[in-house]
Amino acid sequence: MTYSAILRDKKGNKIVRVQFERSGESGTELAEGVLPDCVIVRQNGYTDEEAKWLEEYLRDNADDIMERAKVISNPLKWL
Numbered sequence: 001m002t003y004s005a006i007l008r009d010k011k012g013n014k015i016v017r018v019q020f021e022r023s024g025e026s027g028t029e030l031a032e033g034v035l036p037d038c039v040i041v042r043q044n045g046y047t048d049e050e051a052k053w054l055e056e057y058l059r060d061n062a063d064d065i066m067e068r069a070k071v072i073s074n075p076l077k078w079l
Helices: 048-073
Strands: 014-024 027-035 039-044
Touching (some): 027 048, 039 048
């Protein structure tokens, strides 16, 4: 799982994009979710059932992922 820094959507709302990646029989399989909505917006190689599980994972871990995204959103904290 990887995640972005805090971004802004078209409406100006703060979001974080979360990507799940694994090796599959036909290559790399991806699923991309968006916080704070906790929905999978794109998937390739994951079943609908797996996407639902990933959405549950996002809901259960949204606060932690958002906190981690805040850290990488402010490069001044890196110094």
